[in-house]
Amino acid sequence: MPELAEVEFYRKQWNCGLKQANLAVCLNSQTRLFRGTDVTLLERTLTGARLLESKAQGKQMLFRFSKGGWLGIHLGMTGKLEARERKNATSEVFSKHDHLVLLQKKYALVFVDPRQFGRVLFHQGPNEPAWWTKLSPALTSAQFTLVRMNEFLLRRRKAPIKAVLLMQERFPGIGNWMADEILWRSRIHPTLSAGKVSEQKSKALFREIRWVCREAMRIIGVDYADPPKSWLFLHRWKPGGICPRCKSALRHATIGGRTTCWCGECQGV
DNA sequence: GGAGTTGTTTAGGA
């Protein structure tokens, strides 16, 4: 599930563990989630370390700990973060999908991910790790400009615009539903080649990207609430779903390898 | 049982 705003929501789930020390770290190093990660260093550093702060950038999260510990988490398709109150620690049970658990005095901070498409990264040192600092600037920041967006569309001119919006190197945080929502609001057909987006449409696209990101953060990022019924979001998976704008039938197809929903009237053919 | 799932990575081909 997690896209930009959902990631922000999950990041905050661990806030109740801020300033608290990890009494123990539990993980199964065999799972895919830890591929390429120094699990021994992670366990050694985070045990006894305090959680100092966290942030999210696109779909990535970074948790800073004392002892120079930097924990990176990507939720993949089915990952989530939870904080479980430890009422009776002696009878505490963890499921097979609880892949990383930071045991604190009051809460167990858990990374759950049934499909294991997520990822855990770790770095130990005084500064933020390179895999964090090299991430693309947020879509709501001043560094994301119409010019930079258009340059990217031109570079990926042959790919369908839907597929291009899913490229994290330029559109960090956008996932399948956000891409559909943005294209629907911009009235651009999802199969249109990125290079054929008109100047006028690219301005609309730029505007809607920033609007959807801000609104999703405000609505979903705070308490995981549903957006208003005026959004495509609430209609896209309904059988016989209709466009909340023009009331005509919504269409579905696989575009750029992903299930895509659009309005045949508002977005052309 | 088969198909589908709001994400990335990689192999292979154009």
Add this chain to the structure above:
DNA sequence: TTCCTAAACAACTC
């Protein structure tokens, strides 16, 4: 070389 697509990953639901 560069860029695009499909498959793979793993587990669950309908």
